[in-house]
Amino acid sequence: MRSDRLDIEPGHISPGLSTPLALEVENLSVDFPSPEGGKRVVDGVSYSIARGRTLGVVGESGCGKSMTALAVLGLVPAPGRTDGRIVLNGRDLSNLSSTEWPEIRGQRVAMVFQEPMTALNPAMRIGDQIAEVLIIHEGLKKAEARERAIEQLRLVGIPSAAERAKAYPHQLSGGMRQRAVIAMALACRPDVLVADEPTTALDVTIQAQILELMQQLQDEIGMAVQFISHNLAVVSEIADDVIVMYAGQIVERASAQVLFSQPLHPYTQGLIETLPEIGHRQDVLPVITGTVPSHYHGIAGCRFAGRCPKADATCRSIAPVLRPVGLGHDVACHKVS
Numbered sequence: 001m002r003s004d005r006l007d008i009e010p011g012h013i014s015p016g017l018s019t020p021l022a023l024e025v026e027n028l029s030v031d032f033p034s035p036e037g038g039k040r041v042v043d044g045v046s047y048s049i050a051r052g053r054t055l056g057v058v059g060e061s062g063c064g065k066s067m068t069a070l071a072v073l074g075l076v077p078a079p080g081r082t083d084g085r086i087v088l089n090g091r092d093l094s095n096l097s098s099t100e101w102p103e104i105r106g107q108r109v110a111m112v113f114q115e116p117m118t119a120l121n122p123a124m125r126i127g128d129q130i131a132e133v134l135i136i137h138e139g140l141k142k143a144e145a146r147e148r149a150i151e152q153l154r155l156v157g158i159p160s161a162a163e164r165a166k167a168y169p170h171q172l173s174g175g176m177r178q179r180a181v182i183a184m185a186l187a188c189r190p191d192v193l194v195a196d197e198p199t200t201a202l203d204v205t206i207q208a209q210i211l212e213l214m215q216q217l218q219d220e221i222g223m224a225v226q227f228i229s230h231n232l233a234v235v236s237e238i239a240d241d242v243i244v245m246y247a248g249q250i251v252e253r254a255s256a257q258v259l260f261s262q263p264l265h266p267y268t269q270g271l272i273e274t275l276p277e278i279g280h281r282q283d284v285l286p287v288i289t290g291t292v293p294s295h296y297h298g299i300a301g302c303r304f305a306g307r308c309p310k311a312d313a314t315c316r317s318i319a320p321v322l323r324p325v326g327l328g329h330d331v332a333c334h335k336v337s
């Protein structure tokens with residue numbers, strides 16, 4: 001939790017109504033065709049992020065975190081289908097055509113993924129790649145764009161930026177490459193940055209540097225950040241609010257402060273329990289056993305029931321819905337009152 005951000009009452013997931021929402025996602029779902037008749041990998045997900053805030057998205061591998069992010073960016077791979085409402089700074093993107101998406105993606109919403117090489121062109125110098133973004137989206141002239149690219153590399157803490165701008169991606173270390181991707185993502189000062197496991201492939205020291213850098217830049221630009229990670233310790237450091245995903249759905253939502261001190265969903269409790277540095281409940285739950293189910297259709301009740309120590313007959317037959325249990329604190333569990 002960011003100590004400078006604890007200016008909201010516990011339980012408030014969003015600041016006052018006056019703070020404009022950068023991103024609103026309503027009833028988002030992603031389906032893939034499958035021999036069984038279709039596989040819904042994101043199921044009725046709704047959330048919003050206000051300007052300047054960071055939403056952490058946590059959950060084990062396979063819970064739908066990346067697919068949710070890809071849907072927000074209009075990047076769900078074929079033959080996947082996205083449904084629901086996505087509103088970026090008041091503009092509804094739900095029915096955007098494939099020709100309209102690139103403009104939005106480069107300019108208003110940017111992304112950083114786990115593997116920087118996927119975002120970089122291996123055959124193009126780093127500086128030229130950033131300059132290209134500025135030429136396309138900001139209409140800068142070549143020389144001006146080159147200057148700005150170097151400035152951008154300097155901003156993300158790349159030493160000898162003018163020299164490094166001439167390097168090809170493979171000539172940089174993993175940490176430097178991810179900095180370059182962040183420089184490129186932030187070149188057009190996006191309203192929303194979607195970061196999907198941006199530091200997972202990096203060593204701990206570099207990871208800390210990159211996270212600090214993202215926060216600094218966020219403070220400067222005022223962008224909203226959707227920060228996806230399976231690493232709760234990292235999320236507890238940087239998120240203002242958190243959603244916990246399990247099997248394609250949100251099972252708990254709260255401010256980071258509340259979520260990490262009073263987790264209510266057995267799944268969240270289990271996740272936190274696996275963290276020695278923030279786990280408080282050694283006596284309640286052991287590490288969660290089992291794995292995320294890969295198909296959810298056959299499951300009539302709670303999708304977590306097969307792994308939940310509190311599951312009973314009701315849990316196995318009736319699906320719990322996400323409902324408010326406190327101010328800004330929502331949980332989908334029959335056993336939480």
Ligand SMILES: Nc1ncnc2c1ncn2[C@@H]1O[C@H](COP(=O)(O)OP(=O)(O)O)[C@@H](O)[C@H]1O
Nearest residue numbers: 032041060061062063064065066067068077294
């Ligand atoms: N191209 C695809 N076709 C069908 N299913 C997919 C595809 N890509 C991912 N999935 C499934 O979607 C689910 C969610 O995946 P993902 O969003 O990558 O999870 P996470 O990021 O939380 O690890 C998983 O069950 C995964 O197997």
Ligand code: SF4
Nearest residue numbers: 302305308315333334
């Ligand atoms: S609804 Fe039942 S099975 Fe699901 S998380 Fe709550 S107690 Fe566990």
Ligand SMILES: [Mg+2]
Nearest residue numbers: 065066067196
């Ligand atoms: Mg993922």
